[in-house]
Amino acid sequence: MAAMKPAAFDYHAPATLAGALDLLRGEEARVLAGGQSLVPTMAFRMARPGILVDINRIPALAYAEKRDGALAIGALARHAWFETPRAGGPLGRLLAAVVRHVAHAPIRTRGTFCGSLAHADAASEWCATVLALGGRMRCASATGTREVAAEEWFQGVFTTALQPGEMLTEVRLPLLGPDWRYGFAEFSRRAGDFALAMAVAVLRVEGGVVRQARIALGGIGGTPVLAKEAALALIGAAPTDAVIATAAETAAACCDPQEDIHAPAEYRRDLVRAMTRRALRQALAA
Amino acid sequence: MSRHVVSFTVNGVPKRVELEARRTLADMLREDCGLTGTHLGCEHGVCGACTVLVDGEPVRSCLMFGVQAEGCAIRTIEGLAAPDGTLNVLQRAFRTHHGLQCGFCTPGFLMLATWLLERDERLDEAALRHAVSSNLCRCTGYQTILDAIRAAAQELDRWEDSAAGEARR
Numbered sequence: 001m002a003a004m005k006p007a008a009f010d011y012h013a014p015a016t017l018a019g020a021l022d023l024l025r026g027e028e029a030r031v032l033a034g035g036q037s038l039v040p041t042m043a044f045r046m047a048r049p050g051i052l053v054d055i056n057r058i059p060a061l062a063y064a065e066k067r068d069g070a071l072a073i074g075a076l077a078r079h080a081w082f083e084t085p086r087a088g089g090p091l092g093r094l095l096a097a098v099v100r101h102v103a104h105a106p107i108r109t110r111g112t113f114c115g116s117l118a119h120a121d122a123a124s125e126w127c128a129t130v131l132a133l134g135g136r137m138r139c140a141s142a143t144g145t146r147e148v149a150a151e152e153w154f155q156g157v158f159t160t161a162l163q164p165g166e167m168l169t170e171v172r173l174p175l176l177g178p179d180w181r182y183g184f185a186e187f188s189r190r191a192g193d194f195a196l197a198m199a200v201a202v203l204r205v206e207g208g209v210v211r212q213a214r215i216a217l218g219g220i221g222g223t224p225v226l227a228k229e230a231a232l233a234l235i236g237a238a239p240t241d242a243v244i245a246t247a248a249e250t251a252a253a254c255c256d257p258q259e260d261i262h263a264p265a266e267y268r269r270d271l272v273r274a275m276t277r278r279a280l281r282q283a284l285a286a
Numbered sequence: 287m288s289r290h291v292v293s294f295t296v297n298g299v300p301k302r303v304e305l306e307a308r309r310t311l312a313d314m315l316r317e318d319c320g321l322t323g324t325h326l327g328c329e330h331g332v333c334g335a336c337t338v339l340v341d342g343e344p345v346r347s348c349l350m351f352g353v354q355a356e357g358c359a360i361r362t363i364e365g366l367a368a369p370d371g372t373l374n375v376l377q378r379a380f381r382t383h384h385g386l387q388c389g390f391c392t393p394g395f396l397m398l399a400t401w402l403l404e405r406d407e408r409l410d411e412a413a414l415r416h417a418v419s420s421n422l423c424r425c426t427g428y429q430t431i432l433d434a435i436r437a438a439a440q441e442l443d444r445w446e447d448s449a450a451g452e453a454r455r
Contacts, residue, residue: 004329010288011307011353032351039310039349040330052307054354080343104420106337106344106398191419 006042013054017061017169021142023053024165031055031167033075034111036103037119061169064113070136070172075115079108079126091133091175094182094202098125101184104192117153118168120160120223123194125186127154128218130171131226132200138170139163154223180204183282185275186219189262195219196263197271199227199251199279203234210234215247215276220257220268227251230276239284248277294355296321297365307353311345312336314352315362323363323393327422334421337394338362344401363393366400376400376438385434387425394421399435408446409439 014020023029028050032038041047055061055075062076064086071087082099085092102108102116102125116126117137130150137148139162148161155161162168176182186198197220203213213231218224230251237243257268288307295301296319303318312329315321315338327335329348336347339361366374376399379385386392395418402409402417414435423431439445 005310005313006308008306008308011290011351013354013356035349035351036331036346039351042308043330043348054351056354100416104334105401105417106334106346106420107331107349109343110345110350191416 004043004045006039007045007048009049010051011054012051013057015057017058017140020053020055020058021140021165021167023051024167025142026051027164029053031075031118033115033118034078036107036111037115037121055167066175067172070174073113073171073173075112075167075169077113079103079111079113079116080105082113083108087173087175089176089178090180090182090202091173094129094176094184097182098129098184098200101125101186101188101192101195101198107192114168114171117171118160118162120154120158121194122157122222122224123196123198123219124224125184125195125198125200125218128198128200128216128224129184130173131224132202132214132216133173133176134214135174136172137161137168138172139166140169141166145169151226157222176202177204179206181283183279183284185278185282187271187275194262197257197268197275199272199275201276201279201283203231203239203280203283205239205284208238210237210239215251215279217251217255217272217276220255220272222258225255227254227276229254234280239280244277244280244284247280248273251276290353292353292356294358294360296360296362298359303352305352307351309352310348311338311340311350311352311355311360312347314355315347315360318352321362321364325390325393327391327394332422333391333394334398335391335394337397337421339397339401342401342404344398361397361400363396366396375441376403376435379434379438379441380431383430383434383437385426385431391421391423391425395423395431399438402435403439403442403444408444409435410446410448411436412448414439 030049032052032054061074063074064077082095183201186195188195198218200216213234215227230247233247252273257265259265325335327333331346331349338347
């Protein structure tokens with residue numbers, strides 16, 4: 001392969017969020033956080049931003065902590081941080097289980113949680129997880145801030161609700177009480193590579209019966225999707241093997257997997273069935 | 287486009303380099319510092335050949351810009367052996383266990399393993415295999431690389447035997 005070098009750009013490393021937002025008024029400006037997705041696309045020259053706004057010198061964005069009853073994850077929280085639970089209870093353990101599947105250690109040291117949400121790769125573990133949890137995205141621009149729910153965030157292939165001039169400054173995840181359970185399963189051909197299908201399940205079990213359930217699928221189309229019908233199949237039921245099998249079957253039947261160079265649609269549908277079953281079994285194991 | 291002056295240390299030696307913003311850390315090390323031990327394989331973050339340590343953590347140097355290294359302490363393959371050329375424990379283990387053949391990927395594996403051996407947690411078989419999956423080698427089949435890092439960890443008293451590890455070997 002020919003040498004791959006990014007096209008020229010102007011580089012700024014502001015010390016404050018206000019400084020970064022001011023620079024993002026420029027149409028050609030892109031945020032550089034961990035750079036683990038942006039820099040490869042620049043090397044391929046699929047992205048040629050005229051201005052890079054490096055936010056790594058803004059310490060106020062480096063946090064992942066409980067705030068107002070949620071886990072608030074700032075724009076500079078690195079993947080690797082989540083290897084140690086950053087929240088008590090099931091949420092911290094879920095994120096610690098998922099992060100092991102996010103690329104590789106030397107990527108996790110720099111790549112950021114919010115960066116994954118802004119890049120919105122269909123096979124991103126964090127994107128499917130945030131959708132399953134019903135997280136909220138905080139977007140800031142030079143003119144104000146707003147919040148976007150996970151259900152409205154993912155709009156298409158690498159496309160989110162983020163507007164020009166805006167930056168994703170924080171993701172908020174609801175804390176999970178002790179009666180919540182979780183499961184995560186994905187299939188990829190090589191360790192750390194993009195998954196062909198994944199399932200994230202979070203459910204609340206009370207008195208031996210599933211009271212609430214959310215299942216998100218990733219890696220199968222342009223965006224992560226909620227498997228609403230599959231979650232409905234669980235609610236009000238005692239989580240037996242038969243109920244889990246029905247939910248997994250429903251997830252496979254109701255999803256719309258895409259065919260690509262890596263796998264045909266029907267193969268992905270089969271993986272959705274298997275990954276949903278595995279995630280639910282994990283969640284409901286005693 | 288923008289040019290910048292960057293100050294940092296490489297293997298403890300202070301450096302000051304003027305470069306274009308688009309210069310990657312890998313190219314800065316190779317072209318501006320003359321440290322060609324860091325190898326570039328894929329240049330898009332997949333192969334791990336260019337792994338170096340930045341402030342103690344492993345980083346793909348093709349996915350960081352040189353200008354971002356301002357104030358950082360960088361360690362490369364050139365810093366492993368003693369000044370007189372005596373190989374360190376890890377390098378010797380790679381030689382003893384045939385952890386390299388063509389050698390192209392070796393700098394990346396050595397820097398990744400250097401980090402593994404310096405962490406607070408002791409290394410076990412599962413953590414070793416999980417971590418080493420980040421780098422590609424087209425020659426060895428990986429077993430000899432695992433053997434080398436395991437042997438170095440044992441020699442440095444950083445190894446933890448585990449049931450899972452015994453079953454896999």
